[in-house]
Amino acid sequence: GAGVSQSPSNKVTEKGKDVELRCDPISGHTALYWYRQSLGQGLEFLIYFQGNSAPDKSGLPSDRFSAERTGGSVSTLTIQRTQQEDSAVYLCASSLRSAGLKETQYFGPGTRLLVL
Amino acid sequence: GQQLNQSPQSMFIQEGEDVSMNCTSSSIFNTWLWYKQDPGEGPVLLIALYKAGELTSNGRLTAQFGITRKDSFLNISASIPSDVGIYFCAGQKGAGGTSYGKLTFGQGTILTVHP
Numbered sequence: 001g002a003g004v005s006q007s008p009s010n011k012v013t014e015k016g017k018d019v020e021l022r023c024d025p026i027s028g029h030t031a032l033y034w035y036r037q038s039l040g041q042g043l044e045f046l047i048y049f050q051g052n053s054a055p056d057k058s059g060l061p062s063d064r065f066s067a068e069r070t071g072g073s074v075s076t077l078t079i080q081r082t083q084q085e086d087s088a089v090y091l092c093a094s095s096l097r098s099a100g101l102k103e104t105q106y107f108g109p110g111t112r113l114l115v116l
Numbered sequence: 117g118q119q120l121n122q123s124p125q126s127m128f129i130q131e132g133e134d135v136s137m138n139c140t141s142s143s144i145f146n147t148w149l150w151y152k153q154d155p156g157e158g159p160v161l162l163i164a165l166y167k168a169g170e171l172t173s174n175g176r177l178t179a180q181f182g183i184t185r186k187d188s189f190l191n192i193s194a195s196i197p198s199d200v201g202i203y204f205c206a207g208q209k210g211a212g213g214t215s216y217g218k219l220t221f222g223q224g225t226i227l228t229v230h231p
Contacts, residue, residue, distance in 0.1 A: 004158070041224070042224050044119075104164070
């Protein structure tokens with residue numbers, strides 16, 4: 001389909017290992033967001049990219065978290081030295097910034113990360 | 117990080133009943149949004165509200181943007197089994213009158229509909 005895709009859908013890792021989560025946004029969407037959803041909680045903003053502008057990293061919980069977006073399309077969220085509290089669903093969203101003033105963020109299905 | 121205060125946390129209703137949920141914030145948002153999330157899926161936008169006092173409907177769903185810009189509610193009329201899921205409110209601050217940028221979410225309302 002033409003929606004936002006994320007991989008892997010599930011990831012189990014051991015404490016201390018690094019993980020990479022991938023997001024493929026909707027083709028042509030210029031804005032890309034990462035959110036984290038802990039069990040029973042709402043979504044928590046992590047980082048967002050808009051075109052060639054510097055990303056807004058204000059939601060990253062620690063310096064173990066980083067993200068990049070290559071070629072204005074695919075994005076990778078990296079968590080280094082994972083901790084058990086990193087276990088959550090990581091959701092990616094993309095949107096089209098048009099000449100108008102409004103956007104709709106379309107979400108992917110998420111990556112469920114479990115740190116043992 | 118900041119989250120919106122959403123209530124109730126869960127609701128158990130009979131098919132055909134109406135449902136109401138709301139969200140409040142200590143700060144102002146320029147846009148209020150309501151999403152629904154099904155198990156194993158990402159949230160899907162139901163209704164977007166862009167002006168204080170705005171009342172918007174989408175089928176059986178009605179939502180309002182509070183006049184103070186610090187609250188919003190969502191009503192679902194004549195509930196059906198497929199309404200089951202988690203409903204989230206979200207606020208967007210934007211800048212200069214725009215409605216772009218990161219979303220701040222409520223904790224969610226889990227809706228169960230008994231046939």
